Amino acid sequence: METSQHWRLRKQRYALVGEVCPHCESKIFPPRDICPDCGEDAREMYQFSGRGEVYSHTTVYQAPSGHAENVPYPVAIVRLEEGPLVTAQLTDVGDQPIEIGTPVEMVTRKLGADGERGMLVYGYKFRPALVER
Amino acid sequence: MAENKLLVPDREAGIIGYGAYIPRYRLPVKEVARVWADGKGGLPIHEKAVTGLDEDVITMSIEAARNALARSGIDPTEIGAVWVGSESHPYAVKPTSTVVAEAIGATPHVLAADWEFACKAGTEAIQASIGFVGSGMADYALAIGMDTAQGRPGDALEYTAGAGGAAFIIGPAKDAVCVFEGSYSYATDTPDFWRRANAIYPEHGERFTGEPAYFSHTQTAAESLLEALGATASDFRFAVFHQPNTKFPMRVAKSLGFGQDQIEAGLLVPEIGNTYAGSAMIGLTSILDIADPGDRILMVSYGSGAGSDAFSLRATEALPRRRGSAPATLIYVKRRTEIDYATYARLRGKLVLK
Incomplete structure (x- = not known):
């Protein structure tokens, strides 16, 4: 990915900043400027809480290029408490079992590096919730 | 003793919010002894915290900063400076602080910079923050001390x-959960530990790291501060010192007149290791998790090369109300997954993959 793309995506990647629809209140992630629920214009920024639960999950053993050093690693679809589904890596799982419905929270982690000399790329992952809620 | 230069700003400053971070992996140091010393020799600590594959000073700083923000109750756009002290910034050139500032929502109208001074880079940022806030140039400044420290295998x-x-x-x-009563800084050119540009691992002066370096600087900074404030060890409920191992902070505490009951709460090194720029500062977070209003706390950092910053703090009535807004430091200490030396070598990038 180009440096310019990493730069453009930094807000949503670092902190799960999406949009809220001013017409139907839908929370939107990733931001797309058009509400997927009512089709109206939606450009107002919205800071997601980062809390959610595992909707589905799997473990990657054959990683795409750039991620081979991290195998095996878990990936999940997370249902954010505000509604949207987000696909992301799980991290810091340790020996905790991951199941559908496991409470998770967003953390900002290193997603990878653009080669040996390129920029470091940071973004959201999810980990089992640190404190019970 | 030379002229006493107690540091006190025009406008009284304090800590509005605090936050800790410790990665979840733990290497029992008997594993290091098993691989490199036939399992023989004394162990300076029980175990040390190790970063996951996707963690570095930037990611750890972001989480600690989010915890501090949660306890502060302020909006991140009110922060006037984001300052990160470390000796393991992920980039040689490109600031850690801008990524942290962006991630917590403090950009773009903000001063951001990285600080370096071996293990006291974080408390340098605190000193500067007290000056920044105390002069009225800003209402809030974020000071971070964070490290993922290097050590040559077997060293x-x-x-x-x-x-x-x-x-x-x-x-x-x-607005503070604890106020700064005064601080003190003491520095000399003492070559006890260093890492040259582009070197992966640091060098140290063996026994030279003790008497002329750690002990001389921490003791002088602490004594000078106490003298200027007209205080003695018995006036403080808690004290926390830089913790390169378990022995050094215990010895300097004792020689200053502090008892075990005063230093226990902040002494995290046996369970998480030496967190370098974060060492004294994370000990302070553990103290703030249990301190009562009115308690006085002494914090003394140490950075090789060499210098010490000493701070006298007093907890306020706001502390018990605000501490519950983020995870207690002990939650991070107790969240642990034990690893062996092989996994440690992998997590720390010591395996050559290409």
């Missing part, structure tokens, strides 16, 4: 070099 440092640290939002005393 004495590998037994203790851990990972973690803390973030403090400094602001006006009226």
Whole structure:
């Protein structure tokens, strides 16, 4: 990915900043400027809480290029408490079992590096919730 | 003793919010002894915290800063400076602080910079924050001390070099969970530990790291501060010192007149290792998790090369109300997954993959 793309995506990647629809209140992630629920214009920024639960999950053993050093690693679809589904890596799982419905929270982690000399790329992952809620 | 230069700003400053971070992996240091010393020799600590594959000073700083923000109750756009002290910034050139500032929502109208001074880079940022807030140039400044420390495999440092640290939002005393009564800085050119540009692992002066370096600087900074404030060890309920191992902070505490009951709460090194720029600061977060209003706390950092910053703090009535807004430091200490030396070598990038 180009440096310019990493730069453009930094807000949503670092902190799960999406949009809220001013017409139907839908929370939107990733931001797309058009509400997927009512089709109206939606450009107002919205800071997601980062809390959610595992909707589905799997473990990657054959990683795409750039991620081979991290195998095996878990990936999940997370249902954010505000509604949207987000696909992301799980991290810091340790020996905790991951199941559908496991409470998770967003953390900002290193997603990878653009080669040996390129920029470091940071973004959201999810980990089992640190404190019970 | 030379002229006493107690540091006190025009406007009284304090800590508005504090936050800690410790990665979840733990290497029992008997593993280092097993691989490199036939399992023989004394162990300076029990175990040390190790970063996951996707963690570095930037990611750890972001989480500690988010915890500090949660306790502060302020909006991140009110922060006037984001300052990160570390000796393991992920880039040689490109600031850690801009990524942290962006991630917590403090950009773009903000001063951001990285600080360096071996293990006291974080408390340098605190000193600067007190000045920044105390002069009225800003209402809030974020000071972070965070490290994922390096140690050559088999070297004495590998037994203790851990990972973690803390973030403090400094602001006006009226909003603070604890106020700074005064601080002191003491520095000389003492070559006890260094890492040259482009070197992967640091070098150290063996026994030279003790008497002329750690002990001389921490003791002088602490004594000078106490003298200027007209205080003695018995006036403080808690004290926390830089913790390169378990022995050094205990010895300097004793020689200053502090008892075990005063230093226990902040002494995290046996369970997480030496977190370098984060060491004294994360000990302070653990103290703030249990301190009562009115308690006085002494914090003394140490950075090789060499210098010490000493701070006298007093907890306020706001502390018990605000501490519950983020995870207690002990939650991070107790969240642990034990690893062996092989996994440690992998997590720390010591395996050549290409």
